[in-house]
Amino acid sequence: MTTSARGSAASARRLARLALLCALAALVVLIAGAGLRSPLVVLAGLAAVVLAAIGVWWILAHRGPIRLLGFLLAVGAPIGVIVLYAGGDLWPEVLASMALWGGGLASARQALRHDTRPRPPRIRPSTPPQRPALIMNPKSGGGKVEKFDLVAKAEALGARVILLDTSTHQDVTTLARQALADGADLLGVAGGDGTQALVAAVAAEHGVPFMVIAAGTRNHFAMDLGLDRADPSRSLDALTDGVELRIDLGEVAGRPFVNLVSFGPYAEIVQKPEYRDAKAATALAELPDLLLGYTGARLSAEADGTPLGDPQALLVSNNPYAMADLLAAGRRPRLDGGVLGVVGLKVTGAAQAADLALRGERSDSVRTMTAHEVVVTADGDTVAAGVDGEALTLDTPVRCTIRPGALRIRVPRNRPGVPPAPPTMDWRRIRRLAFGPGDDSSQSDTATESDTATQRGATG
Incomplete structure (x- = not known):
């Protein structure tokens, strides 16, 4: 074990012990x-x-009076327990206990971060492109x-800009291929993740670098690449002072994707024309039928044969x-792991919704794993899918695969980076860290893929 690794292990041990001490103190103060x-x-x-979880379920799965009752329950339950604490003169103890518990959770998460040693990103120096097309x-x-x-900023840096005509449909794949035929040695996109995926596939096919400009709405892909989403013009620094990364590219039914493919209620909702202009209202209007009165395709799936x-x-x-918090999972700590992430969810009633709220990823309603191939079937010839936010209807069975290291991607040398994702809380692992052998490097080295992936950089 190296000196830095020993220091990280020692920090993890101290933080784990502090976490357990805070948790115990929280219990003592309350008692x-x-x-x-x-x-x-x-x-x-x-x-x-x-x-509150039952109330949220009623909001999503019902209409009319039951939805109103759900809203009252979701809001009223937390308020009710606050009033109960206040009426029983328990404020000082409860607040002190919550503060100690919060400190324990923070220490535990830091301990788990220190316990897993990240692998440095594989960054490749490369010469600036001579004829970039964006x-x-x-x-x-x-x-x-x-x-x-x-x-103007891109053209000042020597790039050829192809501005889409939004008044008519344009095939961005054809535009990308034509740009390469005209001599482009880099392809880039300032647009949504769906457009980025199509152009990225052309770049991967021809072995030329691809570049992302964070000019979309959510910029999930740009975030996981560590780009500056607040100022997309900073992405253009890649043209003059950039480095190259090798990342994976997903495929679903032969179509590329850079983020994810969804099947089920969300995929059905994005098919609605009104979804683009009224996302929340459309979701609330459609979810009751999709969750309880669903008459669409019934899904089944296999991941690497399982x-x-x-x-x-x-x-x-x-x-x-990252799955540290199921409801807040929103970023990938790495993009070159060579595997697909798979999350299956089944909540058909208020009891399961409550179990999900209490147990999170460990609920029986959730199944998470990784795989190299996922095959999705249904009880119909087609199934709705959301591919990087784009609404599609695909023929069944649908095959999802991953192409490891298929994409050469050029990013600025200096970029904000990916904030570390909070690791999945595991108090049993905290106890092992606190009281286990003092110089055990094998535990860190043999951490599960999900734990190590949570700690590594955007390109691991």
Whole structure:
């Protein structure tokens, strides 16, 4: 074990012990202050979580009076437990206990980060492109191309800009191929993730570098590449002072994707024409039929030959997303792991919704894994899919695969980077860190793929 690794292991051990101490102190403070009432305090808090989760389920799965009742429950349960604590003069003890518990969680997460030693990103120096071609969508991201003057800035750096005509349909794949035929030695996109995936596939096919300009709405791919999403013009630094990364590219039914493919309720919702202009309203209007009265295709899936059952919703991603918090999973710590991330979800009632709220990823309603191939079937000839946010209908069975290292991607040498994803909380692992052997490097080296992936950089 190297000196830096020993230092990281020692830090992990200290933080793990601090986490356990804070957790124990939180319990002691609650018992000392509330006495015999302390179990009731804990039960009241858990009951509030369960009732709020049931309320959210009623909001999503029902209409009319039941939806209204769900809203009242989701809001009223937390307020009710706050009033209960206040009426019982338990504020000091509860607040102190919550503060200690929060400190324990923070220490535990830091311990898990220190325990897994990241592998440095594989960055390859490369010469600047001589004839870069950048495809830009002027409507993407609410007009970021114009707002940040991306056309003029790119042309000043020697790039040829192909500005899409949003009044008519244009085949960006054909435009990318034509740009290469005209001599382009780099392809780039200022647009949404779906457009980026199509051009990225052309770049991968011809072995030329690909470049992302963070001018989309959500910029999920740009975020996982560590690009500056607040100022997309900084992405253009890759043209003059850039480095090259090798990352993976996903494929679904022969179509490329850079982020994820979704099947199930969300995929059905994005098919609706009104979704683009009213996402929340459309989702609330459609979800009751999709969750309880669903008459669409029933899914089944296999990941590397392992049956996943009949998930209600299925997400297949180009490398796994961080799953420390199921509801907040929004980034991939690496893009070159060579595997697909697979998340299956099935919630058909209020009880399962409550279990999901309490147990998160460990709930029986959720199944997560990695695979090299996922095959999705249904009880119909076609199935709705959302591919990087684009609504598609695909013939079944649908085959999702990954092409490891298929894409050469050029990014600025200096970029914000990917913020470290919080690791999945595992108190058993915290106990092992705190009281296990003092110089055990094997535990870190043999951490599960999901744990190590959570700690590595965007390109691992």
